[in-house]
Amino acid sequence: MFDVTVSTSCQGMLASSNMVHSASMNKNIEQCSYWLASRHNYEPSPALDKDIRVQVCVVGAGFTGLWTAYFLKQLDPSLDVAVVEQQVVGYGGSGRNAGIVSACIDHSHALAIAHFGRDDAQRLAHVGLQNIDELAEFAADCDFEKTGQLHVALTDAQMEDCRESAAVASTLGIGGHKFLSAEEVKKELNSPLYLGAAWVPGGGIVNPVKLADKVKRKCEDAGVRFFERSRVVELKDAEITTSSGKISADKIILATDSYTHHLLPQLLWRFIPLYDYIVVSEPLTDSQLASIGWSNRQGVTDGRTFFNYYRLTADNRILWGTSEAMYYSPNRVDESCDHSESHYADLAVSFKRHFPQLADLQFPYRWGGPIASTTRLTPFFGTVNGGKVIYGLGYTGHGIGSTRVAGRILAHMALAKESDLLQLEMVKKKPFPYPPEPFRGLAVNAVTASLRKVDKGEKPNLLLKALDVFGIGFSS
């Protein structure tokens, strides 16, 4: 996994000729994911070109920044809000993810109980359920399909894990899991590898770039000003500087997720930037689709630590991703990490193993994107510069739903308004720290090697058992 050849641009993806591209878009950005490539007629907002003052300035126009601006205006429609983005809306993880939306705000209910206690885990679980209902309604015209999710088991032990997590969920009042035998799951999606599955209700699939664009439109309608292609190079007190202008504000909100250490290096104690990789196929013909079934179109994950995740797009392409996350020492997050030929090769092999009937399927789109993970696998929040700068980040690969809740939290923090959300342990407590470099890279190598052995059926070694005692997880 760590012996990779990485190309330095987005040339790994072949642009499809039937896509409508806006002439003014930067070619690299269009090619950084299937979703960004198939975005229609997007006109970025002008860059910041002078010094201005606003009440709240949000840095980063991924889901966190967009939802924060959206909820700020809901809380106070007269507020003067600006959003500053280094590239274009959705350039980061928000425009490059798989679009599989989970109702969970936590990474797993069992972890939430371990970190926050049963009462708070229950609150978090119900916040997640309400959030997904509201998101589904908002995103109805963003190809949102409330399909639920299939957690497929490739071994008997994974089936047991599925049953255990459903049992934990039901103790928190979250029911509705449906267990499928090998025969039943193959009727849903026909892979020879499946031994069973849990069909988990609540979640769904979405086109993430359509969702980001819709939140941006709603924000603009409410009067939020956007400045794209405006990279913040300095943060001082409550003022940000770009190459062509400054914004001073009462409050600055950093919604920069895996890029946050570029502006606040001290936060590296609390998160690690990782890269996940995805490929997307050509559209399936009717007979190709019939060979696998998938008429209920669920987003799918399997039960390994480094699992595959996959879904159908609205035009019946298969999106195939891997959580075999890559850490680029020392905490690199830049274009040089956007591709990994070795991950693409592994994705091709794993796809053919799962669906031999589609062995000839071509995958013209491929890309990687940054994910911020924490030791507890849930986001964290805080303030610096005497409370004038507020941040929220670290969603792992579960950010589509949880960034919407984070937007509410950050908006309430910025306006000092009360909310039950601010009382959540997840908001009040910081995650256990990661070691700094050079130990960080070594630790990631050791943990990754150990987890890979568990995925091959070995028992957890002493290192993993020790991390478990401290509730420390490693996952994208």
Ligand SMILES: Cc1cc2nc3c(=O)[nH]c(=O)nc-3n(C[C@H](O)[C@H](O)[C@H](O)COP(=O)(O)OP(=O)(O)OC[C@H]3O[C@@H](n4cnc5c(N)ncnc54)[C@H](O)[C@@H]3O)c2cc1C
């Ligand atoms: C490959 C991949 C697959 C994923 N799959 C899923 C999935 O299926 N389901 C799910 O729920 N989650 C998934 N995720 C995670 C999810 O996409 C993220 O958790 C979520 O998008 C984070 O949103 P964000 O707004 O906090 O961060 P981002 O979307 O990364 O936004 C941060 C923004 O800040 C901007 N920025 C950074 N620095 C500066 C600066 N100095 N000046 C100005 N702007 C700046 C960036 O350009 C970026 O647009 C996946 C992520 C990846 C990468």
